[in-house]
Each structure stands twice: as structure tokens, then as C-alpha cells.
Amino acid sequence: MKATVWRPLLALLLTLGLAACSEPKPELPVNTRLGGDFVLLDQNGQTFEARDLHGKLSLMFFGFTHCPDICPATLARTVGAWKELSDAEREQVNLVFVTFDPVRDTPEHLKEYLNFFDPSVIGLTGSADDIAAMARRYGVVYLQEAAETGAEQEYMFSHSDFVYLLDQQGRVRKLFKSDFNTEELIADVRSLL
Amino acid sequence: MFAACFNSPAGAVRKSAGAVRKSVGAVRKSAGAVCKSVGAVDRRRKAFAADQPLLQLPLLQLPLLQLPFLKSFITCCVVVAASVSHAELVIEDAWVRAVPPNSRTTAAYFTVRNSGDKEQIIVRASASVAGAAEIHGWIETEGRKKMVRQHQVPVPAGAQVVLQTGGLHMMLFRLDPVPAAGELARLCVGVADQPDVCADAIVKMP
Numbered sequence: 001m002k003a004t005v006w007r008p009l010l011a012l013l014l015t016l017g018l019a020a021c022s023e024p025k026p027e028l029p030v031n032t033r034l035g036g037d038f039v040l041l042d043q044n045g046q047t048f049e050a051r052d053l054h055g056k057l058s059l060m061f062f063g064f065t066h067c068p069d070i071c072p073a074t075l076a077r078t079v080g081a082w083k084e085l086s087d088a089e090r091e092q093v094n095l096v097f098v099t100f101d102p103v104r105d106t107p108e109h110l111k112e113y114l115n116f117f118d119p120s121v122i123g124l125t126g127s128a129d130d131i132a133a134m135a136r137r138y139g140v141v142y143l144q145e146a147a148e149t150g151a152e153q154e155y156m157f158s159h160s161d162f163v164y165l166l167d168q169q170g171r172v173r174k175l176f177k178s179d180f181n182t183e184e185l186i187a188d189v190r191s192l193l
Numbered sequence: 194m195f196a197a198c199f200n201s202p203a204g205a206v207r208k209s210a211g212a213v214r215k216s217v218g219a220v221r222k223s224a225g226a227v228c229k230s231v232g233a234v235d236r237r238r239k240a241f242a243a244d245q246p247l248l249q250l251p252l253l254q255l256p257l258l259q260l261p262f263l264k265s266f267i268t269c270c271v272v273v274a275a276s277v278s279h280a281e282l283v284i285e286d287a288w289v290r291a292v293p294p295n296s297r298t299t300a301a302y303f304t305v306r307n308s309g310d311k312e313q314i315i316v317r318a319s320a321s322v323a324g325a326a327e328i329h330g331w332i333e334t335e336g337r338k339k340m341v342r343q344h345q346v347p348v349p350a351g352a353q354v355v356l357q358t359g360g361l362h363m364m365l366f367r368l369d370p371v372p373a374a375g376e377l378a379r380l381c382v383g384v385a386d387q388p389d390v391c392a393d394a395i396v397k398m399p
Binding site: 065066067068069070072073076109112113114115116117141142143145156158159160161178179 | 290292294331362399
């Protein structure tokens with residue numbers, strides 16, 4: 001009697017389990033509220049537009065080079081995840097760092113700074129207005145904060161800390177927190193290649 | 194003076210006094226020899242622990258040590274040492290984030306353990322590779338993360354505080370020169386009216 005009840009149930013569970021295993025991961029949705037055009041300067045002082053990223057995926061992060069903790073940590077982790085891809089896969093993924101501190105992060109400064117992580121990283125700076133316009137489009141929030149009296153730095157920034165995954169058309173497909181899971185990020189990148 | 198006293202043959206005497214045992218590590222720190230781990234301190238304590246009362250140790254049976262003034266001196270050392278408020282802080286697992294050569298700032302991370310029975314409050318920090326150091330934490334408000342300097346960092350008795358990425362961290366300013374990966378940096382923290390507690394930290398890319 002018991003076997004009569006359990007066998008069909010077991011078969012059903014196995015069938016569902018196998019179906020779940022074989023089901024492809026749903027495609028990352030396109031975020032239609034974030035993203036868009038921008039015109040900035042790269043670390044070589046050349047004009048760089050949103051369309052210059054098209055044709056490849058992009059992992060994009062916003063920060064500033066005088067940030068001692070989260071920015072270099074996130075940059076290092078993002079570059080580290082990118083390096084776990086195969087050579088062929090890396091060829092299809094841009095790494096982009098956008099500063100919101102154009103006063104200190106000149107193209108020359110950005111170039112030397114980013115070379116430390118990997119010469120492939122595209123560094124973007126520009127006028128404060130152009131950076132602010134881009135940040136608005138991408139939903140990046142940042143605010144220049146005056147340091148307290150006697151502090152070592154004249155000013156710092158408070159800021160959001162997402163890593164953006166853009167597809168080959170420059171559309172935002174996913175946002176990762178700065179303490180992202182590397183395996184998850186790599187899997188999502190590969191799902192779009 | 195304490196160090197000289199404790200390093201004398203009579204040093205074994207004070208180590209047998211229960212009240213003094215707790216302060217051994219910190220007194221040594223005040224003499225400039227910073228203990229790098231709680232485990233090492235504990236091992237030393239166990240090695241020297243003796244259950245005999247202070248004045249019944251064989252050492253004090255020696256003729257020289259029978260002199261009243263010497264007994265008084267030893268007792269004085271023990272009493273003074275026991276009355277000093279010691280910062281039983283130890284820095285462990287310290288490292289410094291390797292940053293580009295044109296960086297002026299970086300961050301250091303470590304665990305501060307308080308093996309004492311009183312809360313200790315860190316009020317200063319320094320690093321051999323930086324012109325200045327401060328301990329900062331993060332707060333998140335309106336979608337933004339903001340660093341906030343921590344003028345005081347309490348380390349509860351018998352507990353530890355962990356400085357790590359995205360949390361409390363030691364900011365190092367005016368790097369000169371910028372330390373390269375693989376090098377060592379000396380990190381120190383201090384509580385009020387106490388000598389600094391320091392440890393060597395490896396510079397690395399995590």
C-alpha cells in the first residue's frame with residue numbers, strides 16, 4: 001500500500017527535480033530606467049562616449065581614487081573576477097571606472113592609478129557637470145562631503161557602490177553590490193556572452 | 194624600572210602572585226616589548242604560574258634575598274605593577290591594502306583583541322608608512338555610504354574588534370613612500386595614558 005502511494009510521488013518529484021536542473025537560467029532583464037548616453041574623457045585625455053563601449057559587455061564602477069577602502073577593494077575584486085574569465089571571454093568584456101572627483105582625478109592621475117589594477121581598465125573623468133549628468137542617468141548617488149576640522153583630507157565623497165553590468169548595446173542588465181559574489185558575477189557575464 | 198625589576202632573578206617571585214599575573218603582558222609592553230599574540234602571553238603566564246604564596250618561594254630563602262630592604266623592594270615592585278591600569282590589547286592578522294604608486298591613501302585592517310578584564314578605548318592610531326592614521330567606519334544613508342571618523346573605538350573586556358573592508362578600518366594618509374606589496378608596515382593603536390600597541394602588517398593585494 002505504502003509503495004503504491006510513494007512510488008508515483010517519488011517519480012513526480014524526480015521529474016520536477018530534473019526539469020528544474022535542465023531549465024535554462026532566465027535571461028537577465030534589461031533595466032530600462034537606468035543607463036544612457038554620456039560624453040566624458042578617458043585616461044588618455046580622449047573623448048569617450050557611451051557608444052565606444054558597444055559591442056562588448058561592460059563592468060562599470062563609480063568611485064574616486066582618494067577613497068581608501070571600498071573603491072580600491074571593489075576595483076580589485078571586479079578586476080579579479082574579470083581575470084577569472086578565459087582570454088577569449090575577457091576580450092569581450094570592458095572594465096570601466098568612472099570618477100566623480102574630476103578635480104583630483106585628472107586623466108593622467110587616473111591612468112597611473114588604473115594601470116596598477118590592470119592597463120585594460122578604462123578610466124573616465126570629465127567636467128563635474130558631465131559626470132553628474134551621467135551619474136543621474138545611471139542612478140548613481142554621490143555627494144561631496146566637507147571633512148571635519150583638522151581631518152587629513154580636505155573633502156571626501158559619500159556614494160553608492162554598485163557595479164553595473166552592461167550588455168553589448170550598453171543597456172544595464174544587472175547591478176551588483178560592492179561585496180558581490182564573484183561566481184555569481186562571472187555566471188551573469190557568461191550568460192550574456 | 195619595572196622591566197629591570199621583573200627581569201631580575203626575583204622576577205619569578207612576582208609572577209607567582211595572582212594579582213600580578215594579569216599585568217605581566219601589559220607591563221612588558223610598557224617596557225617596549227609588545228606581545229604579538231594572546232596565545233604567546235598565555236603561554237608565558239602558564240610557564241611562570243606557581244601556586245606557592247609570594248613569600249614562600251625557594252628563591253626568597255636565599256641569604257641575599259632575606260635582607261629586609263630587598264624584600265621590601267620586591268614587594269614594592271609587585272604592588273606598583275599591580276596597581277597600574279594596563280591596556281591588554283593585542284593586534285592580530287594585520288594587513289595593509291596595496292595601492293597604486295600615485296595613491297596618497299590606503300587602508301589597514303586587523304583584529305584588536307582585549308584580553309584584559311576592563312574595556313579599553315582606542316583613541317589614536319599611527320602607521321610607519323603614513324603621515325597620519327585615523328580609524329573610520331561606514332554609515333549608509335539615502336543610498337550613499339559615508340565614511341565617518343571614529344575618535345574612540347571601544348574594545349570590550351575579553352572581546353575583540355575587527356577592522357575589515359566595508360566596516361571599521363584604519364585609514365592611512367600621506368603615504369610616503371607608498372608601500373609595495375610584500376613589504377611590512379608597522380601599525381599602532383593606543384588608549385589614553387598608555388603606550389601604543391603595535392604589530393607588523395603585510396602589504397598585499399587581497
